[in-house]
Amino acid sequence: MAVPAPDRAFLFEKGRVSMDVNERIKALEEKLIEALKKVEDHNDLQQTKAEFLGKKAEISQIMKHMKDLPEEERPAFGKAINEGKQRFSELIERKREEIRRRELDQKLKQERIDVTLDAPDYTPGSVHIIHRIVEEIEDLFIGMGYRIEEGPEIETDEYNFERLNIPKDHPARDMQDTLYIDGERLLRTHTSPVQVRTMLRYGGGEPVKIICPGAVYRRDDDDATHSHQFYQIEGLVVDEHTTMSDLKGTLLRVAREMFGSDREIRLRPSYFPFTEPSVEVDVTCANCDGDGCGVCKQSGYIEILGAGMVNNAVLRMSGYDPERYQGFAFGLGIERIAMLRYGIEDIRHFYVNDLRFNRQFT
């Protein structure tokens, strides 16, 4: 028989077996704790685990002695060993978690970014400010039950002038210098022909409640306040009981939608061949609130549109009986609205499309 190992002698001291095992495990545990402190990474941990829990580990060696113990002591002995192994595992796993954690932290640290760096350019483009305002006005009127009508930009003298009560040689033709294509065809100088076309289509038998947006053209040299092409919206309501007060109330809503809910409007007599009476409409200057300033040329008001009650001659030429129907019409230039609203100083900006300009209305 081989000389027993010193442990063995120690273990076999009668009557003290269990306690000795416990102490021994305890000692091993402290040794493990010490060993784990030196563990740096998973590799070290693997080694330490093999050292303390592997087949050759001391605790495994001790286990081999169980068969030498009296029957009645074996359960206690086994329990002590298993509990010990359990604790060792826990310690090792705790360490493993600690390493995993640390390594992850390390990895995340590598992923540190400068959160103030520029984002890629996913910014939206923009709808042109003129169309944006047109849509805003359209929506206001759709809400009031209007439909939106459109018509050709290449018009005839008949629809652009004659049916609007502006015969040839009428002084009012000076008010709108016209770009002609030939003797009969021209670029429309206003969107009013759409009103005529719509009334003719309706056939004189039903009310009309429309707005007509679109590009119009005048023989003008382009400068800061003049453009040979610009955008207009006209409105027309024809019914048996459409009044000038209805026009006034409607325009007040337009002015407030465009320039703010605290604006007031002012109607001044004017003249357009297709309306009678005719008015020009001013809105209180938003810059000075009506006190007078440079923007409004000290008047406190800024002209925004022209309007009036549809001239009976126009109704008649459009197939509506003036004995039964009456109506109002108005027209406003969108560029002018935009210029007033945003303080844009040059009408050409709208047509140049400098992206630094367009981008401001994203």
Next chain:
Amino acid sequence: MKVSLTWLNNYVSLKGIKPEELSQAITLRSQEVEDLSPLVDIEEGVTIGEVTGCRPHEEAEKLSVCTVDTGEKKRTIVCGADNVAEGQKVVVALPGAVLAGGMEIRETTIRGVHSEGMICSLSELGIDEKYHQEEGIHVLDPAAPIGSDALEYLAFNDTVLELDLTPNRADLLSMHGVAYEVAAIFGRNLSIPDPELITSEQANTVEIETQTEGCQSYYGRVLEEATIGPSPRWMQARLIAAGIRPINNIVDVTNYVMLETGQPLHAFDYDALRSDRIVVRDAREGESFVTLDEEARTLKAGDVLITDGERPIALGGVMGGLDTEVTSSTRSILLEAATFDPARIRRTSSRLDLKSESSMRFERGVDPQKTRYALDRAAALIAIYASAAVRDGVQNVDRHARGPRDVTLSLNTLNKVLGSNYEAPAVRDVFNRLRFPYDEEDEVFTVHVPSRRQDVNTYQDLIEEVGRLMDYNALPDTLPTTLSIGGLSSRQKLRRHLRRTLSGLGLFETMTYSLRDVSRIDDLTLENGKPVELSKPLSREHHALVRTPLHGMVDVAAYNRARKQESIHLFEIGKQYTSEAERERLGLLMSGPYHHHRWRPTPPTDFFTLKGVIEALRQALNLPRFHYEAITLENYHPHQTARIYCKGKSIGHIGKLHPEYVEPQGLEDVYVAELDIESLEALQQEDYTYAPVSPYPGVRRDIALLVDDDVPAEALKDSLASVMPDRLQSSHVFDVYTGEKIEAGKKSIAIRLTLADPEGTLRSEDVDALIAEGVEALSREHGAQQR
């Protein structure tokens, strides 16, 4: 119309009305006041002096040292004008006076001589040079009282109200008309005196004959023994206030009376007429006539000529002739007051570009009741201010219908149109103030419109008169009671959809001019055609209507590139204008980094970037699949351009612009596309179609092929789809390779297929069979070899 308030005050008292109040009231109830300002912007310190001594300045050749008696003292004044001389009565600005333009007069020493004021020219008083031709200081007449206010003496102490007249109010082109208007606005009395004319024994023997409808009336008077000279100071000042240059007493009176009454007048040198006849006739086509501005005019048949029976003496209503002009040696005068067909005057004056004070009034129509009045008034003034004798009698032809126009308006109609609640007394008051006679029965007014108001012809015109004088701002704010359903048409919805989608994708909407240089009109289009051109173009750049929005967009790109903008991604809803139609077109342009990452690599923007935007748009609009077919198109890259089809119909094109086209504009790598909006609208599916999502997972397989380089990927995918129509969920090319290891003229292409059976899970052997079938089809149809 520029209105002198001093003059106006002769007809209607402005007592108690501040000029600003007057201006405001006229703006709100009549016409827009464009300007309100003093005739001469000098408050005080300008007096009349007499030059009692004048010697050359010892140290300055061009200066004179004057002694000027200004009443309260004798002043030494250094003067630089050549025309200063002893004995003159002059205008002196005293120290402390602030002249027009802000120059303050101070006592000062000029080259060693102390000067106590300034002797003024008219320009220094703020009278524009167009109203006088004086060089140097203004010399007053010897009767000018020393020490009195010079501005008052010159009648320059006036305020001028400038009305921006609408073309309908011809009546306001006269002081009388303005007086009627102001009297109506303020409810004041009006006094317009009749002319006081004393005639001689001698009879007016001029025979007048009109042979044309173009002349509606012609009145003539003859004056003799006139002394031509300057008109009185007050008349000159009023003419200047009205914007007309004083010339001589005869011409000034005709202008003055025109301003007063609105009736243009003309004075002929009676002795220059070759007969004692006036014959008004149509001009003959091509006839020549020298107007008093010394221009030879070629006339047309529609022009109206005044002749002396032998030769033309005036272009009726537009301008007199040079031969019969009143000059300083004129003694006898034939004074004309006539009316002409407004349309014919308008045509003549527009054609000859001769817009005058007189043609402007004739075009708008003058009051036929004022013609005789104006003639007599002018004769009376010439009699006084040119010491002329007026021959007895007026010769005339007058075709105007007489009698007032009756227009009827009921109180009910008035309120129904205005939406007001006005009562009969208020309406009566308005008509009374307007001096419109009327009859009233059961609240129906029959108004006898005076001839001065040619613009009032219908009841709507009367409603305007009441509405404006009651102030439109007194009306309530109501909304139309018409019940209707508002909304957008499908085209309007589509446009909004396009705008939202494309701006969401990072594109900027542009708006560019429709008129362009005609020579470039077809540069970028699929189809060419006859351009629509202006008959009188604005300029070379604005000459013809565009055929695609792309032109303007390329300009926008060049403009922005020149300003260092990197990413230029644009869209525009524009039009293709042809003689037959206007078709809406969507233009797209992309150049420069898209979704730019800046500090890390960004994929280059190329054909496929723009194609991707188009495909995104297609999906957003719920349109069927697009097909792209390579084409060549002028000004486009010969190998990167395609026509776009949907459901077999061409709907537009996409391509890279040719480097030779864009480089001169400072651009490179510009991709554009154009889509026909009408086609997009027609292709839009009315609504979504739903199919349940299959619970069975799809199977993914990749196949790698070797095919001829010119086989389009789309053709390969189409073949696969036709072999396995109900199994192939999707197919994507995920790799294309040419070059090393691939024989010339071939390419390697890898396609990833997703296959699924909506009824169940596909078995592996079924997939294998389908793939084999697909590969077989690709080989058969495109000569593809599986790799």
